[in-house]
Amino acid sequence: MLQHQCENYTIDRSDKVEDKEIKKEEANVADEATKDFEPTEGAQEAGSEDTKKKVKKSKQEIKIDELEAQLEKLKADTKKDREAYLLAKADLENVRKRVEENAIIDRKYAAMGLVSDLIVPVDMLVKASSMETEDPQMKNFLIGFQMIANQISTILKNDGLTEIEALKGKPFDHNIHQAISKEHVDGVEPGQILEVLQTGYKYKDRLIKPAMVKVSE
Structure with missing residues (x-):
């Protein structure tokens, strides 16, 4: 009986030892499998370099965008400044022309x-x-x-002084004549010059003094 129990104990112990060996072997296999999927040091460094390059490239792209935006702004400012310059130049030319024209007129009528x-x-x-x-x-x-x-x-x-034409029988012109008096004359249409009372004058193309006349009514 005792011998039989000892044999059973020996078998159970052998089974447990065998189970431990199996589990240990399975653990070793799992470790080996895990090692196959762990990145090597070189792979980690390569991944880190790729990440750095991507970050660096992203920063460069942002910098390029900023520079392009600044360039567009400078172009717009340059265009605006040029337009302002051309406008100021045109105004200056107009002022210069007016000054020259006024100087010519001043000399003409000095x-x-x-x-x-x-x-x-x-x-x-x-x-x-x-x-x-x-x-x-x-x-x-x-x-x-x-x-x-x-x-x-x-x-x-x-x-440049000229006398204003104001002949008897000619129509009255309010631009160059001044009616001092009016008189009804049979057979004469209204608005005709009857008599020149005082000579009128123009200096070049400007009226100095209208001719004083008597006009029919």
Whole structure:
């Protein structure tokens, strides 16, 4: 009986030892399988380098985008500055042209004030020289007045002074004539010049003094 129990114990122990050996072997196999899937040191370094390259590339792309954005902004600013420059240049040219035109006009009409001031005394000389007299001495004076008036008139005409046309029977023009009086005349249409009371003048193309006239109504 005791011998039989000992044999059974020996068998059970052998089975347990065998089970342990099997489990140990399975563990070794699992370890080997796991080693096959563990990355090597070289693989880890390669993966790290790839990651670094991707990060570096991403940073470079961001930098390129920023630089391109700055370039576009500079282009826009340059275009805006050029447009402002061209506008300022055009304004300057316009101002220069106006200044030159005004200078030409000023030179053209520089003597207009003096000419205008001389018209009245010249008219007085002309009227005085037209007086009729029987006195020989007075006639000589009047001839002298006429000569002086003619000389001054010639100088003024050479500088651009002209008499305004205001002939009897011509239509009244409010741009160059001034109606001093009106009179009804049979057979004459309204608005016709009946008489020139005072000569009018233009200096070049500017009106200095309108002709004073009597007009029909």
